[in-house]
Each structure stands twice: as structure tokens, then as C-alpha cells.
Amino acid sequence: MQIQTTVGKIQDQEAQAIVVNLFEGVAAPDGATGAVDAALGGAIRALIAAGDFRGKRNEVAVLYPGGGLPARRVLVVGLGKAEKFTVEGIRQAAATAARKARDLGVTQLHTVVHGAGVGAIEMETAAQAMVEGTILGLYRYQELKTQLEDVRPNVETLTLVEFDPAKLAALEAGAAAGRVIAEATCLARDLINRPANLATPSTIAETARTLAEAVGLQCRIMEKAEIEALGMGAFLSVNKGGGEPAKMVILEHNAGREDLPAVVLVGKGITFDSGGISIKPSQDLWKMKDDMAGAAAVIGALCATAQLNLPLRVVGLAPLTENMPDALASKPGDVVKSLKGLTVEIHSTDAEGRMLLIDALTYAGTFKPQAIVDIATLTGAQAVALGTPAAAVMGDEALVARLRAAGEASYDRVWPMPLFEEYGEQLKSDVADVCHVGSRAGGCITAGFFLSKFVPEGIPWAHIDMAAQGLADDDRPYIPRGGAGFGVRLLVEMLRRWNG
Incomplete structure (x- = not known):
């Protein structure tokens, strides 16, 4: 998988899909999720108000902007209760969103870094967890399978999007470490599954x-x-x-x-x-x-x-x-x-x-x-x-x-x-x-x-x-x-x- 980082606004990304998040119990999203919600005319708030999305851990909703954003899809992933949120929650949210994106046929995914904002987790740590969760969540052992015609391809490119340029170095360092560690874990998985x-x-x-x-x-x-x-x-x-x-x-x-x-x-x-x-x-x-x-x-x-x-x-x-x-x-x-x-x-x-x-x-x-x-x-x-x-x-x-x-x-x-x-x-x-x-x-x-x-x-x-x-x-x-x-x-x- 190719891992990329970029500085910008998530709502401005031209992508097959973008990912934002929401804590459980939040009725009016702010930050990056709030900006995406505004661009969608309050679609995320409407989901919450209708009870269709509550922000529970690893809950996922999919929205189709229809021209409101340059992205073709918006994935909203639940982070659970804010007071119980940890780095492990980042890994799970990243994996959940990546698997949903794969199910939708998405091969290029742009995402905010869960937990690095209101979650108050250091950027390098959060970025590492994002990449670990994504790569590990998308892992499949397929080297002995010969009939893969109906299997969705994996996400090929993950782009971590951060608004603050001052955090770019930490973002890149965390992403690089996360990739190395996750790929080494996948190597061990291959050896065990063989x-x-x-x-x-x-x-x-x-x-x-x-x-x-x-x-x-x-x-x-x-x-x-x-x-x-x-x-x-x-x-x-x-x-x-x-x-x-x-x-x-x-x-x-x-x-x-x-x-x-x-x-x-x-x-x-x-x-x-x-x-x-x-x-x-x-x-x-x-x-x-x-x-x-x-x-x-x-x-x-x-x-x-x-x-x-x-x-x-x-x-x-x-x-x-x-x-x-x-x-x-x-x-x-x-x-x-x-x-x-x-x-x-x-x-x-x-x-x-x-x-x-x-x-x-x-x-x-x-x-x-x-x-x-x-x-x-x-x-x-x-x-x-x-x-x-x-x-x-x-x-x-x-x-x-x-x-x-x-x-x-x-x-x-x-x-x-x-x-x-x-x-x-x-x-x-x-x-x-x-x-x-x-x-x-x-x-x-x-x-x-x-x-x-x-x-x-x-x-x-x-x-x-x-x-x-x-x-x-x-x-x-x-x-x-x-x-x-x-x-x-x-x-x-x-x-x-x-x-x-």
C-alpha cells in the first residue's frame, strides 16, 4: 500500500472517498467533520437527528455528496465515547473505515487523522496508529487462492490529510513507522497462515x-x-x-x-x-x-x-x-x-x-x-x-x-x-x-x-x-x-x- 501525507482541508480533497469521524453523543459536529457537514448542507447532523448514526465505536455511515464536495463518497466512522477513547480506538476506526471503503470498491482513500484533534493524542502517535490500523485491517491471505474474480481489490493508496502545516513532520514520521511495523506484522501473518x-x-x-x-x-x-x-x-x-x-x-x-x-x-x-x-x-x-x-x-x-x-x-x-x-x-x-x-x-x-x-x-x-x-x-x-x-x-x-x-x-x-x-x-x-x-x-x-x-x-x-x-x-x-x-x-x- 502507498502511504501519502498532505496538508489541506479534508473537504477540499478530490478523492474516491474521504473519511471523517464523530464521537458518540455529539449532536452538532465541529472541526473537520463539521466542515464536511456544512458542505453537505447538514447531512451528517440529519443522520444524527434521525438516529441513523450515533457515533458508536466502529459504526460507519456512507454519504454521497452529489456535487457538494469534490469527493465521490464520505465515510463517517464512530469513535465511541470521548472519555474512553485511546490510541487503540484510532487503530480500530482506521481499520473499520478502510474495510468499508474496500467493500465499496474504493482504491484511493483520503482521511483525517482520528484522535489528533479533539482526541488530544499526539500527531506522531495518532498517525502511526492510523497506518497500522489500515494496513492490518485490510490484510488478506490470498497467495494460494486462484479464483479471485469476484473479490474486491484492496485499497491501494491511503492519504492522511492534516490542516496544520506545523504538524506535517510528525504526521510523516508516524506514518512511516506505522507502515514498517504493520508490514512486519503482515509478514508474520503470512508465515503463520502458510x-x-x-x-x-x-x-x-x-x-x-x-x-x-x-x-x-x-x-x-x-x-x-x-x-x-x-x-x-x-x-x-x-x-x-x-x-x-x-x-x-x-x-x-x-x-x-x-x-x-x-x-x-x-x-x-x-x-x-x-x-x-x-x-x-x-x-x-x-x-x-x-x-x-x-x-x-x-x-x-x-x-x-x-x-x-x-x-x-x-x-x-x-x-x-x-x-x-x-x-x-x-x-x-x-x-x-x-x-x-x-x-x-x-x-x-x-x-x-x-x-x-x-x-x-x-x-x-x-x-x-x-x-x-x-x-x-x-x-x-x-x-x-x-x-x-x-x-x-x-x-x-x-x-x-x-x-x-x-x-x-x-x-x-x-x-x-x-x-x-x-x-x-x-x-x-x-x-x-x-x-x-x-x-x-x-x-x-x-x-x-x-x-x-x-x-x-x-x-x-x-x-x-x-x-x-x-x-x-x-x-x-x-x-x-x-x-x-x-x-x-x-x-x-x-x-x-x-x-x-
């Missing part, structure tokens, strides 16, 4: 290499022989039944810059999770193509980090393998040796993601980072505990606080879980140093506690369990059904705020 016969460890690794070349990241693909030579026995225990060799993607932004703070992001990359020998039920098993959503988030976040040229050294690790059953696959009761040297007893091969992560977390220490953050579709217990509104986060308190703040800003929200020592009692093993699962009680937390045993000593670490956020089952304003791309905006926002 079926597992196409999104294999090798194809995801090659995609990451291609993306790295395009945005200026350093990329190295660690092959199975090196993984084995290093002693990543936990990681390889999952790959024993896989149809392809395990790989680990290593992406670096500002590689070699020892003068910059280093942060390592680790993303779980199970390209399909059958459960292995502890095989899953067949119902909804197709959804397990999303078990690499953590890796997709890390790859997307690193691409955005490079394009935004953040003043950090950022490393992304994406360990990749399938989890499949065959005669060589790991079995419940097996014991394997991790990169850290601890032996691990396997009780369920369907708790495989943590086995990849522990070796990747240990390996992350080789980069001598200030912090390590891992993200994974790890436990069904997270979905039970928190549902879809928030992922679980646990670990170092200061790092968790960073992630919570970034989550509130990006609306990729996280909620803290404790890591009390008592949870570790469930992980005792009679035959190994540690068992990799506990009981069903507190399963999200015991998984995190298990991971904590393999984090390099002295390095702040946080774990994000986003099991309920990988795939969206319901269509939301800027999150269509399918791969959500959760975590990209969260991680990028954390990194953008890193140096205060």
Missing part, C-alpha cells in the same frame, strides 16, 4: 534469509550438524521424528556493534505440532501450523527493527523443526541432555516447544545481551488462564514491566504470572536433573519455571506465552481470522523504548 507443507523449517529459513538481505540484517542458518555438535540435545529430541532436519535462524541487527546494548529475542518455531508420540486429537489439528508463531514474531520484529534502524544490537533466534511421530521419535520417559548440561526427562512429547527454547535460551548467552525475551505458543493453560485479550508474561520484574508498558501502547497486551519456587516442585525427576512438565495445575507457570532453569546466569529474561494469540478464530477490526501476527508490535515497541 500451510505446514509449504512453511517447513527449510522454507522458513530461506524466507528469513531473503528478508534479511532486503532489509539489511545479518543472517546465518545453523544447520543440524552444528546444532548436534554444540550439544543441543533437547532441541534435537523434538526433531527426531521430523521429516526435515532442524535449523536455527540467527538474525542480527547492528551485528558486531559491541558499543550498543544487546537484546536477544527467541521465538519458538514448531512448523507443525502433531504432538509426536503423545499425539494430539484430530479435531482442529490443522491449527497446529501456527506453532511457529513465536518464530514468525521474532522474524517480523527483526525486519522492523532494521528498517527503523533502532540504536540497539538486536539478535533474533528462531529454532525450527516439526514435531512428528515415527519409529525414531522421542518417547515419554526418554532422557536427553541439554546444551546447558542438565539432563531432562520427557513425560509428554506434546510439550515439545520448551525443549527447543531451553537450548536456544542457553545459546542466547553467547551474545552477552542485556536481556533475553522468548515468545512462544507454549501452553493450553495460558489460554485457559487469560483467554485471547492478553498473553502471559513472567520473569525479571523490570523486563516484565517493559513488556507490559509496550503491550499497553501496542495493544499486544501481556499480563504477569508469578514464578514462585513452589512451582518448581512439580518438575522434580527420579531419573534426570529435571522433568520438563508438571501437573495440569499452573501449567503455564510451570512451563515458564522450567525455561528459567536454562537462562544464562545474571541475564534478565522474560517469557511470553501467547498460545491463545497465534490464530484468531474471530474477525476483529484489524485482526482478520487466521494468523494474528501477535508479538511483532509488542517486541518492536519494547525495543523502540529501550533507551528511554
